[in-house]
Amino acid sequence: MPVTLDKSLLPAAVFGGLIAAGMVGGGALIGSGVVNAQVGNRQVTVRGLAERNVVADLAVLTLSFKAANDDLPTAQTQIDRDLASVRAFLRAQGYPEDQISVGRMQVTDTRAREYGSSQNTIRYILTQSVTVRTTDVQRVATTERALNDLVRQGVQLDFAAPNYVFTRLNEIRPSMIGEATAAARSGAEQFAKDSGAPLGPIRQATQGSFEILAREDIDPEPTSLNKRVRVVATVTYQLR
Template identity: 30%
Template sequence: MNNNNQAGILFAAFLLATGIAAAGHFVSQTLYKSKVALNTAEVKGLAERRVEADTAYWSIQYTVTGKSKSEIPALYKDSEADQNKIISLLKSSGFTDHEIQPGIINYLKKEFRDEDQKLVEEEHILVGEITVETQKVRLVSEVRSNLNTLIAQGLDIKNNPPAYHFTQLNKIKPAMLKEATTNARIAANEFAINAGVEVGGIRSARQGGFVIRDVGENYGDTRKIEKEVRVVTNVTFFLTD
């Protein structure tokens, strides 16, 4: 056998050996990764808090009505008088100028006509609005009933339901996420005990969205002062023998 043939055979044998070694490496890597993927547990962790709304938005509308255009100047005076009465009551109840925001007075006109489109009657309406934005959420619920005294005096008032909001979510997020993760580990430990293994470190974690709901409600978060905040995390733990 000449030298050229020997070199060719040796080179072919080298390539074959290298291929087998590489194939073995990739097989072992595949088996390792498969084992890691199998030896994990994905669990959910829940955290809940009951909180109180910290900000309230409340609007009060007041209306005066006249039958002719000539009454409009007097209607504006009556509307301003009603506005002052409402603001005075709000201040005497504990709200400040900063929390009370008088709005503009809107003018509306209604016409009533017969079959021949002849004008039979008309109404000239002024509608004003006062909004209250405050952190005294309990005071809002108390003062709402006090407006009845103004209604008894003849004021045409629409006492709209307040909207109660919880705006301090960022303050409780870290503690709630920690609690949710702890609860996820507790669930993983239960799984591990039944499987005869132990829980290791976290492989991955996904945080769900925070949800705020009025207490006792499945949806809605502005009607009640009491709220429930909840978050669910999905955590995948390594399992060890």
């Protein structure tokens, strides 16, 4: 929203506050600016926001499954069978072996001292995990929808959504900084126009941290395939 000032008050010690809004390219300008005006040293500080929608380029899918039995060798046989089923399922989904890694198996004795003792619980619980790490993110999204096939085979699968990562931030960093800076200048120019004080050169500029968010605010970022990258630039301009 443009700020309208009484030009007769321009020589005063403080102009007031600035809130600027606008759009530059794919980035939206929002923010607040504080005007620090002094005789011979008038300046305006504004913030420019750039945002861009991106798609994750790396997916990590971890499949965890369990086997439980009072007899440890029997539980081991079951977990080995389930591991073979999981590996076969992943090969059928089209993942090469170098994208599949098997985690360390964990064995829990429920009758050990740290877990307490009960005659009504199964004694041994074995947990095994298999992780897929791939740049074929669309294939992982398809695999996630097919996990019921493993359950039908008797695998006691713990469902967990895959994690999606955007790794190409350096590729879009320069252009997004340019968008954020241009958005900040647009707000400063509007202020200068409304106040009747010509906009001068940049006195100081700082870039905030890049944020990678879920494209939709209701989704958690790690499990969101579609993401939103944002950065804020804060720029101080001299007013002539």
